[in-house]
Amino acid sequence: RLALMAALIAFLTRMWTLFTRYNTFFAEGIKNTLIIAFFSVLLGTVFGTLMAMLRMSKVKPLRYLATAYIEFIRGTPLMVQLMFIFYGLPMTGIKLPDISWIPNFSRFAAGMNSCAYVAEIIRSGIQAVDHGQTEAARSLGFRQSQTMTMVVLPQAVKNILPALGNEFVTVIKESSIVSVIGIADLMFRSKDVIAVTYISLETLAIAAILYFIMTFISGRFVSLMERKMSNGTK
Numbered sequence: 001r002l003a004l005m006a007a008l009i010a011f012l013t014r015m016w017t018l019f020t021r022y023n024t025f026f027a028e029g030i031k032n033t034l035i036i037a038f039f040s041v042l043l044g045t046v047f048g049t050l051m052a053m054l055r056m057s058k059v060k061p062l063r064y065l066a067t068a069y070i071e072f073i074r075g076t077p078l079m080v081q082l083m084f085i086f087y088g089l090p091m092t093g094i095k096l097p098d099i100s101w102i103p104n105f106s107r108f109a110a111g112m113n114s115c116a117y118v119a120e121i122i123r124s125g126i127q128a129v130d131h132g133q134t135e136a137a138r139s140l141g142f143r144q145s146q147t148m149t150m151v152v153l154p155q156a157v158k159n160i161l162p163a164l165g166n167e168f169v170t171v172i173k174e175s176s177i178v179s180v181i182g183i184a185d186l187m188f189r190s191k192d193v194i195a196v197t198y199i200s201l202e203t204l205a206i207a208a209i210l211y212f213i214m215t216f217i218s219g220r221f222v223s224l225m226e227r228k229m230s231n232g233t234k
Helices: 002-021 023-055 060-075 076-093 105-109 113-126 131-140 144-181 186-199 201-232
Strands: none
Touching: 002 023, 002 201, 023 060, 023 113, 023 144, 023 186, 023 201, 060 113, 076 144, 113 144, 131 144, 144 186, 144 201, 186 201
């Protein structure tokens, strides 16, 4: 028992030493991980809303196109999508634009596949609104676009926002895969620390704890938001 305790203390001591010595590596990784998650969900919300509208459209070609896109993205591995966007598209002459206030945006954009998932979140949130609301708005003379923007969407937001928060938490964890294309997220920086120190287990343990802290705080925020919205509906 004493030997086990001593080994645990030594392990924790090495973790602390690594963290204090390479805290700038881990801090940069955390920053980039949160940037990836934020812009993934932000752009996913913008384009996901469009895809959700197209999927519910009465125009069959548009509906089929949106459905095909969503099902393809949800049915293929993220790794394959990353490789195709970051390595495949440039080979065909297609280059993602750079945005001055987002460093290396082309790399970050390759990790953003939330659009398809957010589209389903928004679609389910809209469809959860009582159809009677739509009929009432149309009977008052609202056009279809006015009904959607002024009646349906405001009510759907209460169903959509908590799910978007959960998507943000999920993207924080899934973002670790973008390290394979050179994005300096937390996992990438952890690999840098391993390459310098040759200490794997302790470094990965630090990364796991940092990921847990980010997802735990985000999860509690989402739970708080859900409770506030639930209280607001009573």
